[in-house]
Amino acid sequence: MLKFAPCLEMMFTKECPDFYDRFKAAKEAGVGCVDFWGWSHKDINKVKEKIDEYGLKIASISVDSANPETSKVFGAKRLLTRDPDAFEAFHNAAEESIKTAQFLGVPSLIITTGNTRSDDVTRYEQHANIVLMLKHVAHLFEDSGVTLIVEPLNILCNHMGYFLASSYEAFEICNEVGSKNVKVLYDIYHQQITEGNLIPTIRKYFDLIGHFHVADVPGRNEPGTGEINYKNVFKAIEDLGYCKYVGLEYSPIADTAETIKKVIDLCR
Numbered sequence: 001m002l003k004f005a006p007c008l009e010m011m012f013t014k015e016c017p018d019f020y021d022r023f024k025a026a027k028e029a030g031v032g033c034v035d036f037w038g039w040s041h042k043d044i045n046k047v048k049e050k051i052d053e054y055g056l057k058i059a060s061i062s063v064d065s066a067n068p069e070t071s072k073v074f075g076a077k078r079l080l081t082r083d084p085d086a087f088e089a090f091h092n093a094a095e096e097s098i099k100t101a102q103f104l105g106v107p108s109l110i111i112t113t114g115n116t117r118s119d120d121v122t123r124y125e126q127h128a129n130i131v132l133m134l135k136h137v138a139h140l141f142e143d144s145g146v147t148l149i150v151e152p153l154n155i156l157c158n159h160m161g162y163f164l165a166s167s168y169e170a171f172e173i174c175n176e177v178g179s180k181n182v183k184v185l186y187d188i189y190h191q192q193i194t195e196g197n198l199i200p201t202i203r204k205y206f207d208l209i210g211h212f213h214v215a216d217v218p219g220r221n222e223p224g225t226g227e228i229n230y231k232n233v234f235k236a237i238e239d240l241g242y243c244k245y246v247g248l249e250y251s252p253i254a255d256t257a258e259t260i261k262k263v264i265d266l267c268r
Contacts (some may be wrong), residue, residue: 001013001024001238001267002234002238002242003031003032003033003105003244003245004031004033004245004246004247004248004260004264005031005033005057005059005060005245005248006026006034006035006089006248006256007033007034007035007036007037007213007248007249007250008022008023008026008034008036008191008247008262009035009037010024010251011026011122011250011251011252011256012029012256013024014232014256015255017156019042020046022034023047023051023054023056024218025053025256025257026054026056026076027054027056027261028262029091029130029257030257030260030261030264031056031258031260032057032113033056033058034056034057034058035057035058035060035061035245035246035247035248035249036058037061037062037090037110038061038062038064038228039061039062039064040066044100044103044104047104047110048050048104051097051104054254055108057105057245058104058105058165059107059108059128059189059244059247060106060107060109060110060149060185060211061097061100061106061109062097062098062110063094063110063148064093064096064097065089065092065093065094065096065097066096066097067092068137069089072157073085073088073267074086074092074093075242077114078113079111079114079129079130079133079134080113080116080117080121080129080151080163081117081129082129082132082202083230084106087133087136090137091136091137094109094137094141095140097109098140098144098146098155100139100224101144101145101146102144105239106146107146107147107244108146108147108148108149108185108210108211108222109141109147110149110185111148111149111150111151111154112135112150112153112164113130113150113163113164114162114163115161115163116161118198119161126163127169127173129179130163130171130173134148134173134174134177134182135177135178138177138179138181138182139216141179141181141182142179142180142181143180146181147181147183147211148183149183149185149210149211150164150170150173150182150183150184150185151164151165152165152167152169152170152185152187152190152191152194153165153187154189154190154191154193154194155166156194157193157218158220162172164196165190166194166195167186167191167195167205168177168195169183170210174208175208181210183208183210183211184205184208184209184210185210185211185213186201186205186209186211186212186213187212187214187215187249188212188213188214188215188228188233189212189213189214189216189217189220190213192227195216198228198233199232200234201218202233202236202237202240203240206240206242210244211244211245211247212237212242212247213246213247213249214246214247214248214249214250214263215228215248215249215250216228216230219251220250220251221250221251221253222248222252222253223262224263224266225236225248225264226251230263230266231266231267234246234266234267236237238267242248248260248263
């Protein structure tokens with residue numbers, strides 16, 4: 001049966017306004033793993049204490065930097081430029097994030113591309129720049145054993161202006177990078193909005209998928225509240241032999257723990 005990791009940025013927020021209390025809530029909800037996003041503004045030692053206390057794992061966090069200069073350059077330029085300082089900033093952020101991931105035992109780091117550039121750089125050049133940037137840091141991930149997962153996001157509802165909406169382009173980018181440690185984060189919510197065709201796409205590109213996120217459409221609420229047949233989607237993923245965690249990245253309508261139980265029931 002699939003294993004789930006609730007995102008503590010979106011879940012248990014009503015029950016536990018304090019971020020660090022959500023680790024206990026997740027454990028009490030019957031899961032063995034959690035997700036969260038950026039790490040630079042969190043007390044990483046306290047996070048480590050919490051996962052050790054409750055016997056939890058962390059499935060993924062985001063590439064981030066605690067260095068203000070690195071964060072400023074990396075945050076502004078992301079992966080869509082060939083500026084030398086952006087390459088250096090991304091390299092430094094990757095190194096910092098890998099060290100944090102290793103300290104916490106996190107297997108995957110999420111990277112987003114940033115928004116489409118509005119200057120005279122073509123879309124083709126921006127695509128090529130992403131590939132170059134990812135190639136620049138691929139060896140760091142190969143040497144560490146951590147996987148870098150590139151996330152496409154929908155541009156119709158949530159992330160207008162974002163460069164990488166299509167999972168197909170994300171798979172193409174990963175093929176061009178050619179590293180076993182650079183894969184795609186396939187967010188089922190985002191891809192239902194962007195392109196649909198979920199199960200055939202997952203089956204075709206399964207070897208390039210490093211992690212899944214789930215939420216239903218519309219509303220980005222728990223599976224079972226919208227149009228996606230999650231029972232069939234989960235079965236397809238399980239039939240492929242997926243043995244990592246599936247990130248629950250939704251805004252619960254009902255009590256968070258109860259929604260997790262219902263998601264688990266969809267796998268039975």
